[in-house]
Amino acid sequence: MEAMEGWQARWREGRTRWDQGREHPELARLLEHARREGELTAAARIFSAGCGRAHNEAYLARCGFEVTAVDLVPEAIDEARKLYGMIPQLHLAVQDVCVLGADELHAYGAVFDRAMLCALEPAHRPQYIEAIRERLSERGLFFSILFRSVRTLQGPPFALDETAAFDLMAADFDLAWAGAAADPGEGNVSEEWLCIWRKKQRKDGNERKDP
Numbered sequence: 001m002e003a004m005e006g007w008q009a010r011w012r013e014g015r016t017r018w019d020q021g022r023e024h025p026e027l028a029r030l031l032e033h034a035r036r037e038g039e040l041t042a043a044a045r046i047f048s049a050g051c052g053r054a055h056n057e058a059y060l061a062r063c064g065f066e067v068t069a070v071d072l073v074p075e076a077i078d079e080a081r082k083l084y085g086m087i088p089q090l091h092l093a094v095q096d097v098c099v100l101g102a103d104e105l106h107a108y109g110a111v112f113d114r115a116m117l118c119a120l121e122p123a124h125r126p127q128y129i130e131a132i133r134e135r136l137s138e139r140g141l142f143f144s145i146l147f148r149s150v151r152t153l154q155g156p157p158f159a160l161d162e163t164a165a166f167d168l169m170a171a172d173f174d175l176a177w178a179g180a181a182a183d184p185g186e187g188n189v190s191e192e193w194l195c196i197w198r199k200k201q202r203k204d205g206n207e208r209k210d211p
Ligand SMILES: C[S@@+](CC[C@H](N)C(=O)[O-])C[C@H]1O[C@@H](n2cnc3c(N)ncnc32)[C@H](O)[C@@H]1O
Pocket: 001, 007, 008, 018, 019, 020, 049, 050, 051, 052, 053, 054, 070, 071, 072, 073, 076, 095, 096, 097, 098, 114, 115, 116, 119
């Protein structure tokens, strides 16, 4: 994964152009589909890595979910705490997503992602997906807003279209639902899509059913 220093420098220098200042405009629709096609229940605990200022995670917590949101960079979590530290269902922490906490194995019913998977160099994606898979309970959901195409020659962000997502996910996840997102407008991302994946049970797995 990209070293801590690169992300820390972006936060320290205020280079956070990905930040939308509020929840993503398509998050409410994605959540509706996660409930309907993904059968996401109110009891599900949600994990999100690379949360930045945690606008999306605060929205999910305000919808009634218990949400754990982590970021590698302490400055990001400091800023998230200033904005949303008062929300009781939102648990913010400094953590590298690839380092699994002692109580995190199969602990979550769902994982949300916006601009974390697409922030990673393609070579590092499998490591992230494995970290997600480990955190999810049996048949847990991964729901995400992915970038189908980007305007940058050198990432981050890096595009991840449907074909690349299937190549990455299909061994461990089934696609529960996917749909196009509205035009994101100007900026580094030219096209987005929404997707919901359900974790498959591994033949050797004996994973907890409930989050
Ligand atoms: C492009 S930003 C997206 C922030 C946020 N999700 C949003 O939509 O505004 C990616 C974030 O991932 C964080 N990050 C990068 N590598 C990470 C890792 N290994 N573990 C946890 N967070 C990481 C960065 O510090 C940065 O805040």
